[in-house]
Amino acid sequence: AVVSTQSTGNERVLEVEKSTFSPIVCSTTGILGIEAQKFYRQLSVLLANRSGQTYENIIRYVRQRIAFCILKTTVASLRGFRGTKVSRISSESNDINLLYL
Numbered sequence: 001a002v003v004s005t006q007s008t009g010n011e012r013v014l015e016v017e018k019s020t021f022s023p024i025v026c027s028t029t030g031i032l033g034i035e036a037q038k039f040y041r042q043l044s045v046l047l048a049n050r051s052g053q054t055y056e057n058i059i060r061y062v063r064q065r066i067a068f069c070i071l072k073t074t075v076a077s078l079r080g081f082r083g084t085k086v087s088r089i090s091s092e093s094n095d096i097n098l099l100y101l
Contacts, residue, residue: 026070
């Protein structure tokens with residue numbers, strides 16, 4: 001069922017968006033799904049070719065960056081964002097700032 005849903009979804013994305021969709025599935029123990037492994041590998045190969053660094057260093061860097069991004073997002077969703085809040089309503093007038101809705 002999951003494979004058929006993914007293939008029909010991928011066909012729609014190919015036709016409408018002219019691109020592909022690869023969900024990155026990670027378990028809480030750090031195990032990556034098949035699509036996630038392919039994504040990490042492809043991204044690391046491209047970055048290694050572009051930068052001239054070794055594949056091992058690049059894959060380590062990519063894994064660390066994505067892991068910290070996931071951790072930062074998780075912490076922000078659990079405890080809330082504690083940065084400066086952007087006002088949606090201007091103090092000078094009654095206009096609503098649509099950029100921050």
